[in-house]
Amino acid sequence: MIKTLEKRKFPASKLTVLASGRSAGKKLGYRGESIEVAELKKDSFNGIDIALFSAGGGISRDFAPLAAAAGCAVVDNSSAFRMDDSVPLVIPEINPADAAEALLVRVNHLCETDSIP
Numbered sequence: 001m002i003k004t005l006e007k008r009k010f011p012a013s014k015l016t017v018l019a020s021g022r023s024a025g026k027k028l029g030y031r032g033e034s035i036e037v038a039e040l041k042k043d044s045f046n047g048i049d050i051a052l053f054s055a056g057g058g059i060s061r062d063f064a065p066l067a068a069a070a071g072c073a074v075v076d077n078s079s080a081f082r083m084d085d086s087v088p089l090v091i092p093e094i095n096p097a098d099a100a101e102a103l104l105v106r107v108n109h110l111c112e113t114d115s116i117p
Contacts, residue, residue: 001054002030018044019055045070053077068103075099081106 005012015030017037024039038044040059045051045067053060053067053076060080067074081087081104088098090105099105 001052002028006030012050016044016048042066043070045072048072050075064104072103074104076104076106077108078106079108082108 002015002017005015015035017028017035018040019026019037021039023037026037027034028037029035040055040063042063044063048067048070049072051064051067051072051074053064053074055078057078057080060076060078064074064076064080075090076087084106087104087106088095088102090096090099090107092099
């Protein structure tokens with residue numbers, strides 16, 4: 001995900017990388033800089049504008065609502081909210097406005113939507 005952000009020149013003034021305690025302290029490269037991975041905690045989203053979740057359903061269920069409650073726009077790529085009608089599925093080519101109206105959106109769809117033109 002970090003490589004994709006860098007490749008697409010995502011406009012971020014600061015990148016915060018969060019992971020489990022096992023990964024905390026590791027260094028990752030981003031835009032020629034070394035970024036230290038921080039441990040994911042309940043208060044990790046204070047001051048964060050956008051959170052991209054791709055750590056699995058359990059992590060998303062536990063932490064995505066906390067991030068949204070902290071005012072962070074959350075994009076979740078897990079199956080955690082797949083059946084939750086209050087969390088919109090956003091497909092940019094079809095309903096991009098839905099992303100602007102919700103603090104928590106899901107981008108991982110059911111296979112049935114793969115055939116939508």
